Amino acid sequence: MSDKMLKQQLAEVCEQFRIPGTLVWYKQKKSGNINTTYQVMVQDMTPKGPVETGYVVQKINNYVFKNPEEMMHNIDLVTQHILKKKKERGVIGRRYRLHFHHTEDGKNFLFSEKGGEFWRLMNCIEDCVGFDESSDPKVLFMAGKAFGEFQMNLSDFDAEQLVETIPNFHNTRLRLETFFRDVELDECGRCAEVREEIETIRGLREIGCKLTDMLAAGELPLRVTHNDTKSNNVLLDKTTLEPLVVIDLDTVMPGLAMHDFGDAVRFAANTAAEDEADLSKVSLDLDLYRAFAEGFIGAMVSSLTQKEIDTMALGAVTITIELAVRFLNDYITGDKYFKVVYPGHNLIRARSQLALVKDMLSKYDDMNRIVQEVAEEYRTAKA
Ligand code: GN1
Numbered sequence: 001m002s003d004k005m006l007k008q009q010l011a012e013v014c015e016q017f018r019i020p021g022t023l024v025w026y027k028q029k030k031s032g033n034i035n036t037t038y039q040v041m042v043q044d045m046t047p048k049g050p051v052e053t054g055y056v057v058q059k060i061n062n063y064v065f066k067n068p069e070e071m072m073h074n075i076d077l078v079t080q081h082i083l084k085k086k087k088e089r090g091v092i093g094r095r096y097r098l099h100f101h102h103t104e105d106g107k108n109f110l111f112s113e114k115g116g117e118f119w120r121l122m123n124c125i126e127d128c129v130g131f132d133e134s135s136d137p138k139v140l141f142m143a144g145k146a147f148g149e150f151q152m153n154l155s156d157f158d159a160e161q162l163v164e165t166i167p168n169f170h171n172t173r174l175r176l177e178t179f180f181r182d183v184e185l186d187e188c189g190r191c192a193e194v195r196e197e198i199e200t201i202r203g204l205r206e207i208g209c210k211l212t213d214m215l216a217a218g219e220l221p222l223r224v225t226h227n228d229t230k231s232n233n234v235l236l237d238k239t240t241l242e243p244l245v246v247i248d249l250d251t252v253m254p255g256l257a258m259h260d261f262g263d264a265v266r267f268a269a270n271t272a273a274e275d276e277a278d279l280s281k282v283s284l285d286l287d288l289y290r291a292f293a294e295g296f297i298g299a300m301v302s303s304l305t306q307k308e309i310d311t312m313a314l315g316a317v318t319i320t321i322e323l324a325v326r327f328l329n330d331y332i333t334g335d336k337y338f339k340v341v342y343p344g345h346n347l348i349r350a351r352s353q354l355a356l357v358k359d360m361l362s363k364y365d366d367m368n369r370i371v372q373e374v375a376e377e378y379r380t381a382k383a
């Protein structure tokens with residue numbers, strides 16, 4: 001689509017969401033492997049003169065999210081609940097609030113029959129920053145605090161109200177079964193070149209399934225979790241780095257605290273990008289890992305069970321295995337799920353995740369020790 005056509009389309013979306021004024025510019029955001037996100041600026045003529053307001057417009061990927069309408073209903077319930085909890089704690093103001101705008105007929109999404117597209121539009125948070133990467137422990141601490149508080153805010157939310165937007169999202173046993181079935185099918189003929197990776201995954205199968213099995217055996221509490229805790233999904237104050245809001249609520253569903261912890265450290269405590277091709281750069285930074293643990297466990301310590309603490313590090317290993325499996329599965333089935341920037345991108349991602357798992361396993365004792373130390377520190381502070 002040409003720039004002009006896209007601008008026109010975004011202007012129409014803004015109009016449908018009853019945003020007053022004219023769209024002056026738009027910019028596509030690079031982050032996000034599923035939905036397509038635009039930052040837009042709208043200028044409105046007011047009695048005091050022209051006023052410019054920014055918004056975030058997103059096109060939902062409805063190959064991945066089969067029922068965006070139900071997903072938006074989840075988000076409505078969750079954002080309202082969090083807002084109420086924040087108000088009770090005196091955390092008030094537009095910058096702490098994720099707000100989706102509504103169309104004329106009161107919906108927080110727009111479905112365009114013409115292109116079969118789903119859109120949503122939300123407010124911009126002023127003076128905030130989201131990190132794709134950072135080597136500053138304070139950023140990791142604040143991100144941990146934000147995701148920990150997020151779960152705490154939802155601890156009294158009735159999970160029965162939520163629709164599972166992607167069923168079995170972190171069911172690694174099922175993910176692995178699907179993967180080995182697709183390896184057998186080899187529909188794109190790509191398996192021969194990734195035999196080594198397939199065998200590595202076979203070797204990781206048991207450890208990857210542990211948490212799923214413990215959950216099935218009723219050994220772990222099911223909470224309402226975020227399920228996609230990349231550091232760029234929390235917005236922090238530009239100056240103080242205090243958490244403002246947690247975003248990307250598409251996969252808020254019943255889940256495990258350890259998966260949220262694990263996914264966050266997989267992404268943010270990695271010394272390299274998720275899709276780094278030079279595997280010698282990939283490793284888990286234990287200082288950043290500790291910083292995230294301090295924020296996350298610090299916020300949740302009163303509610304975490306000992307079993308959850310004991311399996312926190314396992315959560316990191318599990319989610320990293322899961323992502324390796326998901327990326328490689330997408331590669332061998334023709335790159336239908338994750339956006340790819342170049343051919344073989346999913347394979348590079350998978351290799352990078354496998355390198356991270358290897359590094360994590362070599363540091364596993366330290367990872368466990370750090371979590372226990374942090375839990376102890378915060379328990380003592382609370383007592
Ligand atoms: C996807 O699009 P994004 O970056 O928010 C994916 C996550 C993965 C992540 C890996 C719905 O999230 O599960 O961890 O890519 N989201 C979905 O970068 O599958």
Ligand code: MG
Binds near residue numbers: 034228248250
């Ligand atoms: Mg996401």
